[in-house]
Amino acid sequence: MAKKEKIxxxxxxxxxxxxxxxxxxxxxxxxxxxxxxxxAQRCMQCKKPACVDGCPxxxxxxxxxxxxxxEKFVGSIRKIWEKNALPAVCGRxxxxxxxxxxxxxxxxxxxxxxxxxxERFVADKERISGTGEVPPKAPPTxxxxxxxxxxxxxxxxxxxxxxxxxQVTVFEAFHKPGGVLVxxxxxxxxxxxxxxxxxxxxxxxxxxxxxxxxxxxxVSVDELFEEGYDAVYIGVGxxxxxFLNVPGENLVGLFSANEYLTRSNLMKAYRFPEYDTPIIxxxxxxxxxxGNVAMDSARTALRLGAETSRIVYRRSRDEVPARGAxxxxxxxxxxxxxxxxxxxxxKGNEQGRVTGMVGLKMELGExxxxxxxxxxxxxxxxxxxxxxxxxxxxxxxxxxxxxxxTEGLALNRWDYILADEATGKTSKKGVWAGGDIVTGSxxxxxxxxxxxxxxxxxxxxxxxxx
Amino acid sequence: MFKIVEREEMTxxxxxxNEIEAPLIARKAMPGQFVILKANETGERIPxxxxxxxxxxxxxxxxxxxxxxxxxxxxxLKVGDAFQDIIGPLGAPTHLEKVGKxxxxxxxxxxxxxxxxxxxxKEIGNDVTCIVGARSKDILILEDEMKNASNxxxxxxxxxxxxxxxxxxxxxxxxxxxxxxKLAVAIGPVPMMKFVSKMTKEYNVKTMVSLNPVMVDGTGxxxxxxxxxxxxxxxxxxxxxxxxxxxxxxxxxxxxxxxYKEDEKRSLEESGLQL
Ligand SMILES: Cc1cc2nc3c(=O)[nH]c(=O)nc-3n(C[C@H](O)[C@H](O)[C@H](O)COP(=O)(O)OP(=O)(O)OC[C@H]3O[C@@H](n4cnc5c(N)ncnc54)[C@H](O)[C@@H]3O)c2cc1C
Ligand SMILES: Cc1cc2nc3c(=O)[nH]c(=O)nc-3n(C[C@H](O)[C@H](O)[C@H](O)COP(=O)(O)OP(=O)(O)OC[C@H]3O[C@@H](n4cnc5c(N)ncnc54)[C@H](O)[C@@H]3O)c2cc1C
Ligand code: SF4
Ligand code: SF4
Ligand code: FES
Numbered sequence: 001m002a003k004k005e006k007i008x009x010x011x012x013x014x015x016x017x018x019x020x021x022x023x024x025x026x027x028x029x030x031x032x033x034x035x036x037x038x039x040a041q042r043c044m045q046c047k048k049p050a051c052v053d054g055c056p057x058x059x060x061x062x063x064x065x066x067x068x069x070x071e072k073f074v075g076s077i078r079k080i081w082e083k084n085a086l087p088a089v090c091g092r093x094x095x096x097x098x099x100x101x102x103x104x105x106x107x108x109x110x111x112x113x114x115x116x117x118x119e120r121f122v123a124d125k126e127r128i129s130g131t132g133e134v135p136p137k138a139p140p141t142x143x144x145x146x147x148x149x150x151x152x153x154x155x156x157x158x159x160x161x162x163x164x165x166x167q168v169t170v171f172e173a174f175h176k177p178g179g180v181l182v183x184x185x186x187x188x189x190x191x192x193x194x195x196x197x198x199x200x201x202x203x204x205x206x207x208x209x210x211x212x213x214x215x216x217x218x219v220s221v222d223e224l225f226e227e228g229y230d231a232v233y234i235g236v237g238x239x240x241x242x243f244l245n246v247p248g249e250n251l252v253g254l255f256s257a258n259e260y261l262t263r264s265n266l267m268k269a270y271r272f273p274e275y276d277t278p279i280i281x282x283x284x285x286x287x288x289x290x291g292n293v294a295m296d297s298a299r300t301a302l303r304l305g306a307e308t309s310r311i312v313y314r315r316s317r318d319e320v321p322a323r324g325a326x327x328x329x330x331x332x333x334x335x336x337x338x339x340x341x342x343x344x345x346x347k348g349n350e351q352g353r354v355t356g357m358v359g360l361k362m363e364l365g366e367x368x369x370x371x372x373x374x375x376x377x378x379x380x381x382x383x384x385x386x387x388x389x390x391x392x393x394x395x396x397x398x399x400x401x402x403x404x405x406t407e408g409l410a411l412n413r414w415d416y417i418l419a420d421e422a423t424g425k426t427s428k429k430g431v432w433a434g435g436d437i438v439t440g441s442x443x444x445x446x447x448x449x450x451x452x453x454x455x456x457x458x459x460x461x462x463x464x465x466x
Numbered sequence: 467m468f469k470i471v472e473r474e475e476m477t478x479x480x481x482x483x484n485e486i487e488a489p490l491i492a493r494k495a496m497p498g499q500f501v502i503l504k505a506n507e508t509g510e511r512i513p514x515x516x517x518x519x520x521x522x523x524x525x526x527x528x529x530x531x532x533x534x535x536x537x538x539x540x541x542x543l544k545v546g547d548a549f550q551d552i553i554g555p556l557g558a559p560t561h562l563e564k565v566g567k568x569x570x571x572x573x574x575x576x577x578x579x580x581x582x583x584x585x586x587x588k589e590i591g592n593d594v595t596c597i598v599g600a601r602s603k604d605i606l607i608l609e610d611e612m613k614n615a616s617n618x619x620x621x622x623x624x625x626x627x628x629x630x631x632x633x634x635x636x637x638x639x640x641x642x643x644x645x646x647x648k649l650a651v652a653i654g655p656v657p658m659m660k661f662v663s664k665m666t667k668e669y670n671v672k673t674m675v676s677l678n679p680v681m682v683d684g685t686g687x688x689x690x691x692x693x694x695x696x697x698x699x700x701x702x703x704x705x706x707x708x709x710x711x712x713x714x715x716x717x718x719x720x721x722x723x724x725x726y727k728e729d730e731k732r733s734l735e736e737s738g739l740q741l
Contacts, residue, residue: 173685175504175511175551212553214685218490239687243699250692250699250718252725259688267510267682273736276510276535277682278729352721399686401704 009111010039021302021333024187024270036121040069043113046105051115054103056449059083061100061115068118077126080119085159086152086448088127088194089181091120094445095323127197134205138165143462146171146229148215151179152444153435154235156451158207164459168207173214176266179237183266186296216402221431231430231458234417235451238436240397248346253280253354257293257393264300282389285309286357288343289393295326297391298335312338314362314375340375344382346390356386396441416440424454432458468549471525477605481531481575482541489524491554497582498560498708501526502684504551505539512536513681515579529578534730538739556684557707565648568592569641571634571662573599573654577608579676580653585615593617597637603628635661642669652711656720663711673711677702679722694718
């Protein structure tokens with residue numbers, strides 16, 4: 001292979017910032033086939049690929065990239081599917097700079113191979129023009145598995161166990177499946193059609209998806225066993241919004257990010273009044289927090305007509321937990337950042353609507369337990385920021401609805417479900433758990449990894465019994 | 467999926483009763499619990515309390531007042547039509563206990579919510595006095611049902627067209643004066659619940675109200691339904707909808723209910739539907 005001439009990382013075309021900040025279309029437009037093949041040629045096909053260590057599910061990265069370079073796209077997607085059932089999603093939302101691409105050897109001296117973009121490319125190609133063929137399934141085992149929650153972890157379990165011959169039913173509380181992929185992550189970052197086509201694929205495979213069933217209310221975990229399920233997987237996510245506990249938090253116009261994003265994404269309030277669910281369209285918007293959820297909220301506010309969209313964060317830029325690409329996109333679109341600022345109180349008018357936030361400036365003090373320098377308040381630095389919409393995106397906790405109604409399910413001290421790290425097994429016989437309800441808010445790929453691990457363990461249990 | 471098997475227009479079409487096929491929900495529902503309904507693909511998620519359930523038949527009954535776009539859309543649904551989505555049963559069931567003398571106060575469609583609770587309170591051996599109010603005689607609902615569900619039914623109308631001429635609180639005062647009331651239950655418009663609670667507090671009678679804030683998911687994941695109770699923030703969809711009436715911040719609730727006033731108007735206008 002005589003390819004010494006240096007190819008630079010292929011740039012994925014994007015909608016221009018000033019245009020995309022006003023619509024809900026996807027921001028990055030995808031690589032052309034030509035660019036994808038070129039990008040694939042940048043991979044050095046390492047014997048001991050560091051990138052694979054960086055991928056939580058161990059995708060055979062050089063393997064699938066080589067097949068792209070050879071224009072064997074169907075083979076390439078099959079290679080990815082061996083480890084990752086939702087590549088069109090992961091290619092878009094994985095924090096690649098911290099995972100696969102962060103470890104890529106090419107990245108040591110320049111830009112790493114665009115692994116995420118390539119993954120997205122083959123997955124999109126398969127979805128749009130692929131064969132749509134369904135992989136072979138093991139003969140029916142006669143065993144029934146209930147999966148609670150249709151987020152990435154639940155969907156992974158459902159797909160894996162169906163392929164192994166078990167009969168799987170997914171129960172979802174919302175009226176549409178997909179979990180955070182549908183109600184949380186906005187259309188401009190992850191088009192919902194992609195998620196629905198992944199779910200449709202699972203249904204074609206033989207998975208039954210039942211929406212509008214809240215386990216813990218409509219049916220309990222124990223009743224699922226009584227109904228004949230042999231095993232239950234709990235992947236209900238971390239859906240309890242945290243608030244700040246400061247005065248003025250119940251003013252109209254102050255939302256949890258969960259509510260704000262659910263209205264916009266799942267209920268399509270951005271298309272009101274064509275869709276019936278309304279949303280408050282703020283002119284001056286403040287978002288509290290700086291994770292992916294906060295970026296999604298601040299960018300959604302812009303698209304809903306905000307003149308200013310500001311992110312207020314207690315720590316400094318170095319600690320921002322969001323994906324690098326999202327922070328970059330947000331800044332390009334005009335989101336402003338107020339670092340080292342802590343909210344003290346929200347002010348409102350006689351109609352009980354929010355009109356402003358009182359903030360306090362912070363400075364970095366001594367490192368705390370996590371090694372991060374702890375922000376400490378600067379006395380007398382209070383200032384007011386005007387706003388008519390405020391979105392609280394400071395994290396989520398475990399929703400107790402299911403756990404409180406399930407006997408014998410041990411929780412940790414923050415009320416997340418305790419599950420074995422290697423198998424996902426809980427303290428309750430026949431019950432596994434994984435994803436955000438075990439780890440706390442994490443990532444799509446970690447939730448899927450947990451699902452795969454649990455599926456293997458459930459399969460062993462159903463095959464051998466113990 | 468969630469087919470309407472019976473439909474009745476009450477009070478000349480401003481209040482509608484639907485009996486709907488929802489066997490899984492009917493099997494589990496308890497008095498005080500609600501469902502969330504969505505009519506079609508573009509619809510909003512609307513919370514309504516179950517006014518009745520029939521586990522054998524696999525149906526639930528809702529009674530709702532047509533107040534905006536979504537309820538006007540629901541009214542369009544005929545027998546044989548279906549709601550696209552119904553989720554439930556949601557919320558904590560009413561805490562039912564034998565305490566002796568109980569007074570139940572209802573107003574508007576709150577009467578529909580109050581009915582199964584009243585019936586259950588009587589069934590477990592309480593002596594239940596019921597006071598229901600309406601603006602006028604022709605919009606009073608469930609009179610016979612409430613009579614059967616209670617030991618003594620008192621009716622009030624704002625315009626004096628039926629029963630006592632005046633507010634439910636007038637009659638409530640009489641009942642409380644006689645003494646010995648152990649528990650009050652008040653369900654209806656927020657101002658009514660506020661004034662009932664104010665009065666029962668003077669008489670030191672424990673009072674339960676059922677709150678109706680705006681909701682989205684109904685499972686505790688969005689915080690849209692938060693209400694202040696005893697100075698603490700609660701999620702009405704999971705911690706409630708029933709709370710200690712003496713502790714609720716009604717003024718905050720009323721303001722929060724107006725959050726989408728302009729949007730609701732626009733939504734109704736553009737839909738071409740009538741109230
Ligand atoms: C706005 C936002 C942006 C994000 N961005 C990224 C990103 O860019 N990259 C990334 O890797 N990660 C991101 N994440 C995190 C990632 O989405 C989550 O870690 C992941 O979705 C967790 O998957 P899960 O399957 O555990 O749960 P979820 O995706 O939360 O799904 C759980 C499902 O269970 C359902 N459910 C809950 N309770 C019940 C019940 N009792 N009965 C039935 N069903 C129930 C819920 O309705 C939900 O559909 C983001 C999260 C949010 C909120
Ligand atoms: C737990 C719960 C149980 C309920 N049970 C019943 C019931 O059994 N029967 C019934 O008729 N209604 C009930 N409601 C109220 C019902 O949900 C609202 O009337 C409905 O959402 C109005 O929707 P809409 O689109 O038709 O009207 P909108 O256009 O949304 O609103 C029209 C008018 O109604 C007011 N409104 C909006 N939402 C509510 C609300 N949640 N409660 C009170 N007023 C509201 C608005 O301020 C506005 O003035 C209940 C609400 C909750 C939270
Ligand atoms: S799944 Fe995520 S981490 Fe793994 S290779 Fe794909 S983009 Fe990278
Ligand atoms: S580390 Fe980089 S160059 Fe090496 S195999 Fe992985 S993607 Fe290719
Ligand atoms: S309606 Fe969302 S938390 Fe209650």
